Amino acid sequence: MPKGRIEHANISVTDPDRxxxxxxxxxxWHERxxxxxxxxxxxxxxxGEDNYVSLYTNPGVAGEYRKGQPLNHIAFMVDDLDAAEKVVVRHGLEPFSHGKYEPGPRxxxxxxxxxxEFEVVSYE
Structure with a gap:
């Protein structure tokens, strides 16, 4: 049976640099x-070396997307959930729905x- 992985996701954003x-x-990550x-x-x-997100824009990209149309969310795994949350806040964004499962925040x-919508998860 073939094995696979996600190589990239391509999403439209209003400001790819941001x-x-x-x-x-x-x-x-780094710019590839x-x-x-x-x-x-x-x-x-x-x-990274094996996968990436493609951030696309053109003059018609307006943003203002609604959850689930068609994307629900993209999840990223990190090794330090607290540090990741600080990065999100530093960029002026608001974390929510903190999931807490055994043995702690996840x-x-x-x-x-x-x-x-993005999810940030840690299994550490």
Whole structure:
């Protein structure tokens, strides 16, 4: 049976630089590539060696997304949940729905500036 993994997710955002700065600080990622893209757009690939998020924009991207249309959320795993939450707050965003499971806090969620929901989880 074949095995797979997520190689990348491509999301539309109003400000790829702002979103890339958040993900770089939150996850220790780096810019893998950036440049012009379709429909007079611009894209930044931000990630690690094996996977990334493609942050796309063009003049028609307005943001103001609603949860579940079509994306519910993207989850990132971190090794320090408290440090990750401080990064989110430092970027002016508001964490919510802190999940507490045995043996302790495990996750929180936040919406970015465009209304995209992210989950940050730790199993440490």
């Amino acid at each position: 979103s890339a700065a958040l993900l770089a600080e939150l996850l220790g 590539w950036s440049g012009p893209s379709m429909n007079d757009g611009r894209t930044i690939h931000i990630g 996750c929180f969620y936040f919406f970015d500036w465009d209304g995209i």
